[in-house]
Amino acid sequence: MAWAELTDARCYYELIGRGGPLLLIPGLGVTCRIWDPIVAELARRFTVILVDNRGIGRSAQKRKPCTLRDFSSDLVELLDHLQLDRSHVLGLSLGGVIAQRLAVDHPSRIDRLVLVSCSDIFTPYLRQVSTMLGHTLMRMRAKAFARMVEVLGTSPRFIDSRPDAVEERVLEKCAQGIPARAIGRQLRCLAAEHIDLEHNLLPAPTLVLAGEYDFLIPGCYAREMAGRIPGGQFLLIPDAGHNPLLERPEIVLPRMVDFLNGRPVASITDADRLSACPPAPVVAARGSDPIEFDVAGGISR
Numbered sequence: 001m002a003w004a005e006l007t008d009a010r011c012y013y014e015l016i017g018r019g020g021p022l023l024l025i026p027g028l029g030v031t032c033r034i035w036d037p038i039v040a041e042l043a044r045r046f047t048v049i050l051v052d053n054r055g056i057g058r059s060a061q062k063r064k065p066c067t068l069r070d071f072s073s074d075l076v077e078l079l080d081h082l083q084l085d086r087s088h089v090l091g092l093s094l095g096g097v098i099a100q101r102l103a104v105d106h107p108s109r110i111d112r113l114v115l116v117s118c119s120d121i122f123t124p125y126l127r128q129v130s131t132m133l134g135h136t137l138m139r140m141r142a143k144a145f146a147r148m149v150e151v152l153g154t155s156p157r158f159i160d161s162r163p164d165a166v167e168e169r170v171l172e173k174c175a176q177g178i179p180a181r182a183i184g185r186q187l188r189c190l191a192a193e194h195i196d197l198e199h200n201l202l203p204a205p206t207l208v209l210a211g212e213y214d215f216l217i218p219g220c221y222a223r224e225m226a227g228r229i230p231g232g233q234f235l236l237i238p239d240a241g242h243n244p245l246l247e248r249p250e251i252v253l254p255r256m257v258d259f260l261n262g263r264p265v266a267s268i269t270d271a272d273r274l275s276a277c278p279p280a281p282v283v284a285a286r287g288s289d290p291i292e293f294d295v296a297g298g299i300s301r
Contacts, residue, residue: 003058004081008065009074012058014050017043020111021084022260023075024050027093027117028133028149028190029183031057031176034092037246041253046260049087051078053098055182065185068193072102079109088260090114093217093242094186100195103202110204112260117214117242119221120195120228127191129216134187137180145180146173153242155213197228206232207259209252211240233265238273 004011014032016039026034032050035042042048052059054074065071075098079087088111091099096118103110119126129152136145150166150173151159159166208226210219219236226234237244237251245252251272259265 001058004078006062006074006077006081008061008063008070009054010060010062011054011074011078012052013078014048015082016048016050017046019046020260021082021087022046022048023079023087023089024048025075025089025091025095025098026051026053026056027095028186029056029178030173031178033057033172033176034243038249038253041249042257045257046088049078049082051075053095053186055185056178057176065189068098068101068189069105071098071189072105075102076106076109085109086111088112088114090116090256091118092116092245093118094190097190097193097195100197100202101193103204103206104195104200107203112262113202113204113206114209114256114259115206115222115225116209116245117211117217117222118225119217120197120225121221122191122194123221126217126221130187130191134184137183137187142174142178142180143170145183146170149216152215155211155239155241155247157213157239158241158247197225202229202232205259207256207265208232208234209244209256210234210236211242211244211247212236212238213240214242216242233259235265235268238268 001012001014004013022042024032024035026032031052035050039048039050053071054065055061086109089099089102093116096115099113099115100120103113133148136148147166147170150169154166206229208222210222212219223234223236226232235255237248240247251268255265
């Protein structure tokens, strides 16, 4: 673990592995720990740069971020601190929009770009989702906010095959103690962003990924975004939600590694679709596992 003293932040980062640099930018309200399930595999081929965004996790802010350009500027300074002229960049959700801003403002710093579960345009649908998340964040406990994000962002098949997964993720997020104000600032920065790839081209080779069952940022927006990127490649990952890297790593990781190494990316096959997690068996009789509603704290069992 290490910190870089930047202009507007004390930035926490980790370097793991050997090979060409690969910067991972996490999404809304999460730290670099979101990558833990896949970082060992990536570190076999790349020097993985894990980072907490300004004001989140172990990265302390010296100045509050006002736009996503503040976050991307931190990343440029971090690359300078690491004496790296260029890096591959992978951004998830909010991190994908930050990665776009980084690529537009500093194209010479990016080799290849992977954008996961994001869009370049803040559409009316996405604005409604953001408003719903913001109201939940303000009016309910952290556990209720985390549960909403997990349910909307996880594929039904994944939840059915691993019924305890949502609860485990909710508890992990709550244990991190991310302040609601920090998440709210990220939401406001996101709502104010408009990349407009028709007028701001991404020169780096770009792979766009989206989950088939992502209700936070539906894959239709990622597909349209890929069409606005010269030479952009798009993959819709079957039976995956907002984070296909974690739900279907056996499909995503080999294709992403091929892309980052300049090799052709295999298309999604029928075998990939058939290999999705089977639905979980019903083990409890109807009515034996009641759900209670706590007005202050949300739904509990």
